[in-house]
Amino acid sequence: MAKSVLSTSALRTIVTEIAAEMAASEDRGNVAAYIPELACIDPHRFALAIVTPEGEVIAAGDADMPFSIQxxxxxxxxxxxxxxxxxxxxxxxxxxxxxxxxxxxxxxxxxxxxxxxxxxxxxxxxxxxxxxxxxxxxxxxxxxxxxxxxxxxxxxxxxxxxxxxxxxxxxxxxxxxxxxxxxxxxxxxxxxxxxxxxxxxxAVVMSARQLAMAGRFLAFDGCLRPGGSRVISGRMARQINALMLTCGHYDGSGEFAFRVGLPGKSGVGGGILAVAPGRASIGCWSPGLNAVGNSKLASLALEMLADRTGWSVFAPH
Incomplete structure (x- = not known):
């Protein structure tokens, strides 16, 4: 169900609650052991960070811990x-x-x-x-x-x-x-x-907070903020978002679009960059992967986030 524009406090509550639920999860997937440097990452890590159109960052969990974005x-x-x-x-x-x-x-x-x-x-x-x-x-x-x-x-x-x-x-x-x-x-x-x-x-290393900041140009039609400095054309930003929605999670892309409904790009380091066009840029990280190589908990957390905010691109706005 679509929701009106969320207040900062309401969004902060949602992010905090999701991080707490992810921290309690026992089924966390498996780290990408086939890359030796990733095999030793602690699977209990989780981070979620959101950047709003106003440039505010709302984060929870290990949001400042760097990881390989792959x-x-x-x-x-x-x-x-x-x-x-x-x-x-x-x-x-x-x-x-x-x-x-x-x-x-x-x-x-x-x-x-x-x-x-x-x-x-x-x-x-x-x-x-x-x-x-x-x-x-x-x-x-x-x-x-x-x-x-x-x-x-x-x-x-x-x-x-x-x-x-x-x-x-x-x-x-x-x-x-x-x-x-x-x-x-x-x-x-x-x-x-x-x-x-x-x-x-x-092998670029970023935190969830940095990843969410870096994705702003995809969330705001090619600009770092609405009406702000332009990085790429709006047309190119929309093309990249379309490809992230349809192809961003390999052969789990359809499932991610079905469950989350947001453009996103995953990596075997456990990170996902997701975009709620016009609303937010989102960085999420948990190193344990599901059967198709996408972060198990980050995918679940983004599903919860889209559901609780009404940010799915398929929801009426």
Whole structure:
């Protein structure tokens, strides 16, 4: 049921109650043990942070604890690539849900090396390659990090080199994806260089508070606040939101849209960036994952939040 605009105190109560319910949960999912640096994260951590149009942050739990954002970074690199290439980017990557695991190579063969969407691994690698085509690898990494810092308003955001190295040491499937696309001409740089940039973007470390701040431009039609500094065009922001709603949770995207009804992008570090257009940017984190690789408790918390606020994009406003 849609609700009128919530007061700050009412929203703070909702956030506090959800965090308390998540803290009491015993079924927390499993951490991403296949990446060694993520295997040791405490599954009892939980954080929820919301940024309102007025710029107020309402947070609960471990909202200031940094974590590896992993594939949440794909929303930011997509914004960078669209700003760099515009609509030409869509000749290299599709806009449809995949229905397959995030690191699947099957569809690439059927579709001549064009990934189904920018949020599966193959699609994100192609997007990273598009960014890299205008830079040296170190410059591309710095450009992506600078963009994330700008959107978050925080120059302290860093990349965890240990996580990047851990991913590179175990990323054999990603190497296969990159080389497969290179064979079709959809990766134009040296695959090892493209993958190096990709692993570093996934190793960006942020807190839920910083993540919610960084997502403001998606919540407010390309601006850091309503009527504020523009980051990307409103059209691009709406395109990214549409893809987050339909493809942001891999082959759990339909379930997330069904239960939560908000554009969102997940990562195997347990983070989710969600967007209530015109209303809020939301960062949520719990490291335990469900069967399809999305945070179990963060997904549940966002379902509760959408229900209690009436923020679902499918609710009448």
């Amino acid at each position: 594939s949440v970074s794909k929303a930011f690199t997509l914004a960078v690539a669209l700003g760099q290439m515009g609509e030409a980017l869509w000749t290299r990557v599709g806009r449809e849900p995949s229905g397959d695991p995030f690191n699947s190579i099957v569809q690439l063969e059927h579709e001549q090396g064009i990934p189904r969407n920018p949020f599966i691994n193959a699609g994100a690698i192609a997007v990273t390659d598009a960014i890299l085509s205008g830079y040296e690898p170190r410059e591309a990494i710095a450009h992506i990090l600078e963009f994330i810092r700008y959107t978050a308003g925080d120059d302290e955001i860093l990349i965890d080199e240990n996580v990047a190295r851990s991913e590179e040491a175990t990323g054999f499937r990603n190497a296969a994806l990159a080389n497969f696309m290179r064979d079709f001409g959809n990766v134009t740089c040296e695959p090892a260089m493209t993958l190096g940039v990709y692993y570093h973007q996934c």
